[in-house]
Amino acid sequence: MQFSSAWLNLAGAMIGAVIVLELTRQVLLRVGRKWTFSSRLVKHCHWPVVTTVLLMTFNIMFYPLMIGPEPQQRAFGESVERVVTLLIIGAATWLIIQATYAFTDVALERLDLVEGERNRRARRMKTQITLVRRVATATVVVIAFGAMLFTFPQVRALGAGLLASAGIAGAVVGIAAQPTLGNMLAGLQLAFSDALRLDDVVVVQEEWGRIEELTLTYVVVRLWDERRLVLPVSYFTQTPFENWTRHGSRVLAVVYLRVDWSVPVGKLREELYRYLQTNPLWDQKDWTLQVTDIQLNGLVELRALMSAADSASAWDLKCDVREHLITYVRENHPEAMPRFRVESPETRADVPWPGEPGSP
Structure with missing residues (x-):
């Protein structure tokens, strides 16, 4: 009768815990309509909290004699108690990790909304939060695993020996894991030195792309053609690379045209400015059109320079400007289209070209 009442008390306590939860x-869901963190906390922590609370309730209300008074029954009851303790440690670890993600997700979502001049700082904070969260998760898991091991008396008895040999083991592990540890330290260095951030535009191994993922061991670069380039973090601390958004996302776009000497540079400059004012990709700041070179093949090189808010916009703006200028020259100044002149004996003898005064 005593055993049955103990089981009823256990069941009642767990049902009461479920109702309270x-x-x-x-x-919290009602509060979450006005407070975003509340709904985020429920989303991440609902099942971890339920699991942890039910296991703790069971652990508090349960005792080995509930299984039976016989030695074998009591031993089985003690085994159940130990298994529940291990599950509580695992559930608590799960809860801590999910709560950490709930806190940081709110901050990351707000940072995603930051635009303009503050975007660079927001991306830096986003990178640091992501890496610190991963380090904290790994640390919590390691501590939980150690706590699980020390619930066994045999492991606690070996504790002194393990501590005594920690120096030798640490040296061996350090030598074996040197590349991994080097990558982890390089990841932290990149995050907190502001050398690389999520969504930065980089040129790596002659490939243009954006930083899509930055972990403690590797970096994923999303290339312009949707391929992914995966590199170890240590690559970015040992090899030079281009970061186009180091101090800001604004980029200058350049278009080169090779045309004939007869090109009306002034009219072409006016047309470029007129077109830029109608193109939404131009950020209304910098532009110019200059004659930058006279090439050996007899063509004149023009450089059109314009600014854009980011590298993706700059690429599209370059293509638009190049296409428009080519169309403008072809339709309005066909004499300025590229042509190659060849000197012949007749030209050396001052024989006029066809169409020139004095020609037949």
């Missing part, structure tokens, strides 16, 4: 969840 559900009422708390409903309250």
